[in-house]
Amino acid sequence: MAHIIVVGNEKGGSGKSTTSMHVATALVRMGHKVGCLDLDLRQRSMGSYIEKRIAYCADKGLDLATPTYRPLPEIDAKELKDGENIYDQRLSLAVAGLEADVDFILIDCPGSHTRLSQVAHSLADTLVTPLNDSFIDFDLLAKTDLDGKVKGPSVYSQMVWSARQLRAQAGLPPIDWVVVRNRLGAQNMVNKKKMRDALENLSKRIGFRFTDGFGERVIFRELFPRGLTLLDLRDLGVGNLNISNVAARQELRELMKALNLPGVKIDF
Template identity: 75%
Template sequence: MAHIIVVGNEKGGAGKSTVSMHVATALARMGYRVGGLDLDLRQRTFGSYVEKRKSFCEKAGLELPSPFYHPLPDIDPATVQEGENIYDLRLSAAVAELEPQTDFILIDCPGSHTRLSQVAHSLADTLITPLNDSFVDFDLLAHVDDNGEKILGPSVYSEMVWNARQLRAQAGLKPIDWIVVRNRLGAQNMVNKEKMGKALDRLAKRIGFRTAPGFNERVIFRELFPRGLTLLDLKDIGVKQLNISNVAARQELRDLIKALDLPDVKVDF
């Protein structure tokens, strides 16, 4: 069966689609068959990213390793039985179609609480939660006191992950490997950054997740998106010499893939 990676949280602007595309493309470049689903039916940022990649490759005459994007299939409402949810059926149908032909299925969730996102979390073998390195976004995971030191209680998102874990346990499935990825880390060792790290360490032990460094804020990500490209594609499109920032960003991606510790994956880029 395909290993399911879910990228989710309930706040926008944390870099979910950037993380999704880079993880999916990195796996594809290492020779794995990767299917992609975008559950943000309104914005479709991840789906758009993959489509832009396909269009760019066709125009440039390139063949770049890429994830296979699968739109959620439509379900005839007349076929939905009493007690069934049409969104559950659409997601189940997409996963069932991708599983026989992929090694990994990456599901990008919207930055809000939806039925689709809730169900997707219960399917996750690996859950990646990108988080801006700020207590504004930390509130997604837990509530803290005004000093940012004492954890007062879990947030609704943490409770949703807990419920997803319970559902998996009841179904006899292995536990979710939950990784919180700290995005947009500042270069300087600021007091807030240190407090954030300590708070995450305390919370990780309390509710059961691992932490991993993500991407620093870089202009390159905004430049790559319109063409559907990733950091790993630069040499293929004619960039002969990477600048220091691009080299550092590639290392951040390499470190992230290693930290995910996906089954049988050996990082070789």
């Protein structure tokens, strides 16, 4: 069966789609078959990213490693049995349509709580939760008091806990939950250290691993309109990468190592 990677949280602007596209493309470049689903039915950032990539390659005559993208199939509500949820069925059919042909299925969730997102989390073998390296985003994981002390898990952490319980009841392996710190500052600032300490303490309480993700870099905003990733730069004729691009490539390499996905050997 395909290993399912779910990229999700309940805040926008944390780099979910950038993380999703780079993880998916890196896996394809390393020889794995990857299928992608985008559960943000309104904005469709991930789906749009891949569509732009395919269009750019066709226009420039390029053959870049590209994951397979499938929109959720439409279902006639009249065909549903009593008690069946239309969103559950759409996601189930989408996963079933991919899993026989791919090694990994990557599901990009919207930055809000939806039925689709909730069900997707229960399917996750690996859950990747990007968040900006800020205590504003830390609130996604835990409730804190005025002094910054953790009072309890947030609604998102509670949703992950529910997903874990569903998997346990179904006899499935536990979710490997990885929190990814995006938009890290280049310097070892006081706030950066406080965030790391807070994540370290919280990770032991609610059961996740955490790792560094991507810094704030212009390159990601420049690549999106063409559906490209930083791993494509040399294929585009960029011979000498600048320091920022080299650093971003290293960040992706370290992220892929930290995810520790089955059968994946980092070779870029």
